[in-house]
Amino acid sequence: MAEHNPPHDAAILLENVTKRYPGPHGDVVALRGVDLSVQPGEIFGLLGPNGAGKTTTIETLVGLRRPTAGRIRVLGYDPMEQRDELRKHVAIQPQQAAVFEQQTVVELLRVWASFYPDPDTPDAVIARMGLTGSRDVRVAKLSGGQRQRLLVGTALISRPRLLVLDEPSTGMDPNARQELWDAVRDHRSAGGTVLLSTHSMEEAETLCDRVAVLHKGEIAACGAPQDLIAAHAPERELHFTVPAGTDLGQLRDTVGVSHIESHDVGSETRVAVRTRDSDAAFTLLAGPLGARRIQIKEAGLETVFRLLTGVLFHEAAVGSEADDAGFGKEPRKTEGVDA
Incomplete structure (x- = not known):
């Protein structure tokens, strides 16, 4: 039987995780013995250049890919063996997602809310994401920044214990970005945990309690932003x-x-x-x-x-x-x- 409670009550735990992909000239190693833990209530940043292993890390955490070796626990669950149970507690905002373009913002969020047993209200999420003025606007008519905020809203509507955000502030103006950051902090204040992948230095340094720098499939450094700056x-x-x-x-x-x-x-x-x-x-x-x-x-x-x-x-x-x-x-x- 899969273990339900990870050591130290970590929200996310990776132990010696390796992921290999077959290639024409041999295996391509995306993750090389990664050890990582994220504590409940943290806003944790995952940083790294393309090819560093960020996407593979996220996909193994949510059960989309099986690691070649190592152990993963998310909120106490094995992401592969207990995927259906884990989905009740984890929400992912991808960089891009297929949505119903002809629905209005509030209609789309109502549909999303119907998938969960105890969702937040669409209007509460709309207010939190600064989309009140676009409540009745069709998704197809939204600007890039508004659409990005809506994608984050679809993740927040389920009241997830773990919120996974992939470059959430892409295309946002400074005001919209600040509203997003406030929403992320509110989620943390309500007891949630956030895993954030970002290419924004300001976002990582301002928002994250700790960050991990991935490089060539390995953790090059991990800690609070100011501690990493002082050390490196x-x-x-x-x-x-x-x-x-x-x-x-x-x-x-x-x-x-x-x-x-x-x-x-x-x-x-x-x-x-x-x-x-x-x-x-x-x-x-x-x-x-x-x-x-x-x-x-x-x-x-x-x-x-x-x-x-x-x-x-x-x-x-x-x-x-x-x-x-x-x-x-x-x-x-x-x-x-x-x-």
Whole structure:
């Protein structure tokens, strides 16, 4: 008999999970011995470039694919052996879904609600997702952002214990995105757990209690966003301008400076510096170098993601290779500095 209660009461538990797909030149390994746990009441982010294994992870969690090896429990259930029972407690919002285009928003949600024994009311979900003005609009007439909010609403209507969201804020304007985030937090406050796959650095850093970075089928790092930043990207970035031709030799010799990037714009040189000692660098900038427009930027998940995967966070959806210099897209010259 399948075990019902996972160790430590985890909402999601993966133990040494491996998934292989047969290929013309041998097996393709999508997951390589993944160990992961998500606690009840967490908003947990799953990050990674295309091909990292995010989709396979989600599909094994909800019983759409059987792992080649390892153990999975979701809300205490085996996703493959107890799929019908698990479906009563898990809701998934995919990036795209086939819906009835000629139904209105409220009609579609009424249909969705009819599938569950104790659903939320359509009007409550409509208000939560900021769709009150579109209540009686046909689905075919919705904008991309409205449609995305509606898909999240179809997942929320069942009052799931576990809500799985796949890039939910795609196509949303800032106001709609904030409404989505509020709805996700409300779900957590009501006792729900959220698994969120996203390519939005801001979304992951702002919304998630913890995140896991998947890379080549393995967990490269897992923890609270600020803990990952402190562990993997303790440097700060300083951005400033100096007159063109300024000798940056003193800055290169500053202890803690690991990288300098500069490019000339007219009579000025714009410079970006990575350093562990921002105070010493700032003193030099404000004094001998006479730098202007000095800005200090804390490292974020963008930097952590790039260091762990070699891919820029915002390019992860298309699998683009990262430029290790990575301070902007203008023509530039870069220098590595040994700290």
